[in-house]
Amino acid sequence: MSTLSFLLPVLLGAAEPSTAAGVHVEARTASVYAGACHYGGESVTAGREAVLGLAFDGGAHVGVSLAGASVAALLVSSVNLMDANSPASAHVWVHAPQGQLQREALLAYLRVHLGARVLVVESLTDAAEPVLFAAQSEERVRMHVAGVLTLSAIPMPDRACCKMPQQVWYRPLGPVPTPLVLLCDEFLVSHPAARFARHDENNGFVGRFGG
Numbered sequence: 001m002s003t004l005s006f007l008l009p010v011l012l013g014a015a016e017p018s019t020a021a022g023v024h025v026e027a028r029t030a031s032v033y034a035g036a037c038h039y040g041g042e043s044v045t046a047g048r049e050a051v052l053g054l055a056f057d058g059g060a061h062v063g064v065s066l067a068g069a070s071v072a073a074l075l076v077s078s079v080n081l082m083d084a085n086s087p088a089s090a091h092v093w094v095h096a097p098q099g100q101l102q103r104e105a106l107l108a109y110l111r112v113h114l115g116a117r118v119l120v121v122e123s124l125t126d127a128a129e130p131v132l133f134a135a136q137s138e139e140r141v142r143m144h145v146a147g148v149l150t151l152s153a154i155p156m157p158d159r160a161c162c163k164m165p166q167q168v169w170y171r172p173l174g175p176v177p178t179p180l181v182l183l184c185d186e187f188l189v190s191h192p193a194a195r196f197a198r199h200d201e202n203n204g205f206v207g208r209f210g211g
Contacts, residue, residue, distance in 0.1 A: 034167060061106075069098070093126075
């Protein structure tokens, strides 16, 4: 991808505010809802990997519609990802049915969504099918990149994260006003940058962002 190609939608849409909206899903290699001792033990030994998925159902970024698009990212850091000042390597998969400009707008929005975090994109791959399936009800979410990652999760059935917020030790990786903690019953990653399998843990978030 040329520098000019990447900058084109940014230059054309620089004056337009982002109106992108959709569902944010993430899962980490550390429990986001746990007792204090469990959290303390993991905070320095785990949580260095995460997957993030965004499914867009409306809005635009840098003047390009993102409706119908989705993006997944595998983030890997040398420390727990709670440290937003530490660089994170990212392997990214994009489903951009409207073509190249939407693809570039997706990557640009991903950087905005992650805020001040230093993101080093190691690979960017096109996906023929949506990489994140997120029901509007948010009662079951699935993320899938063939041969690389699978996530299947539901919000905590008893909504304990809302009743006992003092046991929620993290914030979502992006701006999600009212996140729910996810119970991830299947969380598998098989990639040269990270390989792990975690099951039945409260180690993710789901919620809406944008409009």
